Every structure is written in C-alpha cells, then in structure tokens.
Amino acid sequence: MPPMSEAPDGDGKLLRLEGIEVVHGRGAASPFTALSIDRLEVAAGTSLGIAGPSGAGKSTLLHLVAGLLGPSAGAVYWDGRRIDVGDEGTRDRFRRDTIGFVFQDFHLVDELSVIENVLLPARFATWRADREMRARARGLVEVVGLIDPDRRAVDLSRGERQRVAVARALFGRPRLLIADEPTASLDAENGAAIAELLVTTARESEATLLVAAHDRTLLDRLDRVITLAGGRIVEEKTR
Ligand code: ADP
Numbered sequence: 289m290p291p292m293s294e295a296p297d298g299d300g301k302l303l304r305l306e307g308i309e310v311v312h313g314r315g316a317a318s319p320f321t322a323l324s325i326d327r328l329e330v331a332a333g334t335s336l337g338i339a340g341p342s343g344a345g346k347s348t349l350l351h352l353v354a355g356l357l358g359p360s361a362g363a364v365y366w367d368g369r370r371i372d373v374g375d376e377g378t379r380d381r382f383r384r385d386t387i388g389f390v391f392q393d394f395h396l397v398d399e400l401s402v403i404e405n406v407l408l409p410a411r412f413a414t415w416r417a418d419r420e421m422r423a424r425a426r427g428l429v430e431v432v433g434l435i436d437p438d439r440r441a442v443d444l445s446r447g448e449r450q451r452v453a454v455a456r457a458l459f460g461r462p463r464l465l466i467a468d469e470p471t472a473s474l475d476a477e478n479g480a481a482i483a484e485l486l487v488t489t490a491r492e493s494e495a496t497l498l499v500a501a502h503d504r505t506l507l508d509r510l511d512r513v514i515t516l517a518g519g520r521i522v523e524e525k526t527r
Contacts (some may be wrong), residue, residue, distance in 0.1 A: 293514040301329040302476060302496055303353065303464070307362035310348050310519070314360060322348045323519040325362075335490060336498035337507040340516035346500035347392070349516070350466050354387050355379040366464075384409065388457030388495075390467035390486075394449045398442035402429055405441055406456045432485060447478030454485055458493075465495045471503045479503060 310323035337383050338346045351357045353364060355371060362444055364372040371382055383389075396405050406425040412456045429437045432451040441452065450470060457465060471479035483506040490497035499510060507513050508527075515523040 289466035302332040302367055303330040304365040305362065306329070306365070308352070308359050308364070310345075310357065310360040311360040311516055312353060314329050316346075321519055323352065323359075323516075325349075325519075325521060328344055328521070330496060330498070330513070332496055333494045335487065335499070335510040337365075337510040338498065338516060339502065339507055340522075344516040345519040346516055348519070349470055350389075350468050350498060350500055353464075354389055354466055355383050384460065388458045388460060388462030388463075388465045390450075390453045390470050392468040392472065394453040396441040396449055396452055397489040399440065401438045401440055402434055402444070402452050403437040405452050406455060406459055409460055425455070427458060431455070431458075431489070433481065447475070447482075448476060450478070450482055451485075454482065454489075458489055461493065463495055464494050465490050465497050467497075467499045467501075469500055469502070471501065471506055480505060483509060518521065 290526055291491070305325050305328040307327075308323060308325040309321060312320045312322055333511070338349060340346055348357070352359060352372075359372055362372075366386065371379065379381065402406075403422070403425050406428055407421060410425075415450070426437055429452075432455045434448060434451050434455070441449065444452065454467075454470070462494050465486065470486060471482050474482060483503070485505075486497065486499065487509050489495075497507065497510070501507055510527070512524065512526045514521050514525075
C-alpha cells in the first residue's frame with residue numbers, strides 16, 4: 289500500500305471524501321454497492337447527521353471514516369492527509385489518536401467494571417492505566433451521569449451501557465467523535481440525555497461530530513444532516 293500522503297489541495301475542510309465507492313462481494317457474480325459518494329466535506333468543529341432507512345449505508349460511511357473498512361475506489365482525507373491508505377498499524381494509530389467511536393451495540397466487556405471499560409482504549413495503548421488516567425476516567429463516568437464506577441457492565445441497563453460507551457469514546461479527547469445510532473435502543477428520556485451529552489461534549493471540546501441516526505430529536509440538534517438512500521446522498525440540510 290502507498291504511504292499516507294498529502295492532499296493535492298488543502299481546502300480547510302477537516303474531513304473530505306472524494307469519489308467514494310464501497311462495493312461488497314467484488315469479483316462475485318453480483319457485487320453490491322453499499323456506498324457511492326462523489327464528494328462530502330465536513331468543517332472542523334461542526335456536526336453532521338447521517339439519516340436514511342435501514343440498509344442505506346450509514347454504518348458503512350461511519351466505518352469508512354474510522355478506517356474500519358477501506359473504500360473500493362476514492363479517497364478519504366483528514367486534515368489534508370489521506371487516511372484510507374498506509375499500513376494497518378498507521379491506520380490503527382490514527383484511529384486511536386483521533387477518533388472516539390460509539391458503536392451501535394456498545395462493545396462493552398461485560399465482566400469488566402464501568403471504569404475498566406472506559407479505560408480499555410488506554411490499556412490497548414499502554415497496558416497500564418496510571419493514576420491520572422484513572423482520575424480522568426472517573427471524571428468522565430461522572431460527566432455521563434453514572435453513579436457507581438465499580439459496577440460490572442453486565443449489571444447495567446441499556447441506557448447506562450450507552451453512557452459508558454460515550455464516556456469511553458471521549459476518553460482519548462478525540463478530535464472526531466463518531467456515533468452509530470446512539471439513541472436507537474433507548475427510551476425517550478435516556479435518548480434525550482445521550483443526545484445532549486454528545487452534542488454538548490463535542491461542542492465544548494471543539495470536536496467534529498458524525499452521528500448516524502433515525503432519531504429526529506437528535507438530528508435536529510446537528511449543524512447539517514445528509515440523508516442516504518441506496519448508498520447515495522439524496523438530501524442535504526443545513527440548520
Ligand atoms: P445502515 O447503517 O444504513 O443500516 P449499512 O451501512 O449497515 O446500512 O449497510 C448498507 C448495505 O450494505 C446493506 O444493504 C447491508 O446489507 C450491506 N452490507 C453491509 N456490510 C456488508 C458486508 N460485509 N457484506 C455484504 N453486504 C454488506
């Protein structure tokens with residue numbers, strides 16, 4: 289693979305997708321295009337919602353930006369640098385240093401406590417969490433409204449699990465916060481609390497926020513919303 293390289297023209301947009309195609313089953317009799325985006329740009333510190341029916345390509349778009357899957361064609365730029373190329377280690381480091389990801393199904397380790405789940409990314413990076421890291425994790429647990437940092441994840445409600453996932457995504461002070469349907473499995477009250485948390489923490493930390501959602505209350509709080517259908521952008525609205 290070629291090394292990460294400079295974009296030919298830095299245009300001040302933090303995130304830029306160009307000529308993107310994500311094709312599943314390439315080489316098979318009927319390959320399937322999950323995503324097809326000519327151009328998408330996101331300015332630093334802004335929030336972008338991704339709406340659209342189930343199967344429209346929302347998760348595919350988020351996973352592409354996070355480097356969890358590569359495009360079949362096209363390029364993804366972050367701060368003028370291509371992030372869809374380079375070896376796996378480089379892409380892993382970029383993800384760890386830049387992105388906080390709130391997965392649709394939380395990805396918590398059931399047997400670990402709340403605080404140990406929040407500290408997981410730090411453990412992957414260094415193996416040992418020092419006192420400062422623990423203090424930061426405890427602070428985040430409080431920020432997201434959880435009372436007991438030592439409770440095991442398995443004993444938490446869905447709303448509480450989602451809060452842990454948000455605290456963990458924020459742990460590395462990400463410049464890009466990505467959330468995949470963060471309120472989908474929550475009741476209205478918990479959903480509103482998580483939406484508030486994502487939007488305000490992103491704003492306060494000047495992070496750029498990408499959120500896939502059906503939830504109109506959440507989407508209405510974001511600066512811009514694109515709607516996907518069949519992997520294509522069919523509508524775009526700026527607040
Ligand atoms: P959304 O998040 O909007 O529900 P997805 O991005 O998960 O949509 O999926 C977009 C389309 O790509 C769907 O039709 C889905 O079935 C398909 N898809 C996703 N991942 C794969 C894969 N690994 N192999 C084949 N098809 C896939």
